[in-house]
């Protein structure tokens with residue numbers, strides 16, 4: 001499975017033609033229609049094609065890749081979506097190699113300086129609009145860290161380690177076992193049981209929230225699974241691979257390796273299962289028919305689909321109610337290294353509209369900071385989305401400059417991406433609220449009539465990109481058994 005530039009270009013021009021006429025000529029009844037040309041859909045299609053099945057991938061956007069989307073207008077192609085390919089991502093690493101992509105390890109660039117892994121507090125802390133020098137933090141009035149941890153930096157690194165110390169799962173894959181149902185309660189309850197104050201939970205979990213909107217609406221079972229899974233990734237191999245040209249190059253090369261073209265601009269609006277076949281209806285009036293359908297659409301986008309017959313009750317309920325993380329990202333390009341003027345790191349963890357600002361080094365020179373990426377999550381993402389794009393970018397720069405006067409006039413906004421405002425994503429990764437792991441995960445996976453489901457939200461042993469690949473593999477094998 002090798003791809004080349006000519007094949008990729010051919011894909012692009014065929015897609016343009018498809019969009020121009022508005023009606024793609026569907027392959028005469030393939031065995032399988034795959035909806036969605038993100039990682040999970042493309043991987044299922046590649047596996048099906050390799051096994052000899054005929055398959056047609058259709059995609060609503062005018063590009064492939066889904067939540068792999070590289071900011072190609074910015075030096076080094078920073079990622080709007082999936083970023084790091086970790087040590088245990090066997091499928092991602094294999095497929096990349098098979099489609100001719102040589103991944104590059106960016107682990108050393110993920111920290112602020114080559115020495116940063118020795119100093120996890122390299123990111124600056126700014127609360128209530130003021131930078132708090134590290135030496136002041138242990139005795140600072142805003143320090144609400146739990147007893148015994150006053151010198152620790154708040155946030156994910158800290159609370160994930162605490163979750164690790166209190167993780168009752170023997171293996172992360174046990175999270176869906178019946179015995180684990182007792183842990184399907186809020187992570188807030190777990191923090192309280194180990195003696196954290198509400199202020200400590202608010203500071204560590206609810207600020208720049210990773211999953212959910214607060215500790216109340218996330219299942220501790222999701223965290224026990226996720227924490228142990230992340231830990232394993234680092235233990236297997238401490239790498240953070242990225243594709244040259246941006247990670248979007250991987251699904252582009254996967255699409256180019258398929259025997260047929262991906263049909264772009266095909267927004268699916270309904271799926272019908274009949275006794276001998278399934279039908280997929282698109283907004284442009286085209287209809288595709290096949291023996292089976294694999295649907296890789298993200299959860300909230302399935303809420304807009306008409307299923308005929310209706311989905312089983314629990315599956316419909318899962319699609320209607322399982323939340324997805326909200327994330328809005330803004331890329332800021334520095335005109336000069338202003339941080340050399342004030343002596344602090346440009347990366348900051350704040351409780352302002354900047355959210356969490358990461359300093360990225362994506363260019364040829366692995367030591368040079370090429371851009372800053374501001375992450376607004378949860379309610380902050382909602383707030384940023386309530387502004388126009390220009391206002392949101394100006395607001396983030398203004399907050400950053402308030403904390404860091406040395407940055408005044410030195411930051412240029414290069415773009416903004418709200419995943420929840422994107423009609424083909426309508427959010428980011430699936431998150432599991434208390435009580436839903438035990439009921440909803442399986443319901444999302446189960447096929448319904450002739451429709452099979454994949455996508456990161458249906459992964460059970462991995463998360464992120466590797467989760468998407470795992471789910472595509474599972475769906476492909478499910479279908480191969482039936483056609």
Ligand SMILES: Cc1cc2nc3c(=O)[nH]c(=O)nc-3n(C[C@H](O)[C@H](O)[C@H](O)COP(=O)(O)OP(=O)(O)OC[C@H]3O[C@@H](n4cnc5c(N)ncnc54)[C@H](O)[C@@H]3O)c2cc1C
Pocket residue numbers: 035036037038039040041058059060061064065066067068080081082083084085266267268269296297298301327419423424425428429454455456457463464465466467468
């Ligand atoms: C900000 C961010 C950071 C991330 N960081 C990481 C990371 O560092 N490491 C990691 O492993 N993962 C990360 N991820 C997650 C990873 O990118 C995703 O898990 C993965 O790409 C999801 O793939 P998928 O195939 O499940 O879904 P998608 O990529 O969303 O594919 C679904 C496809 O369906 C299409 N579609 C939707 N609706 C329709 C419709 N009506 N008709 C036709 N087509 C439709 C979409 O356009 C899309 O192409 C991150 C994601 C984001 C957004």
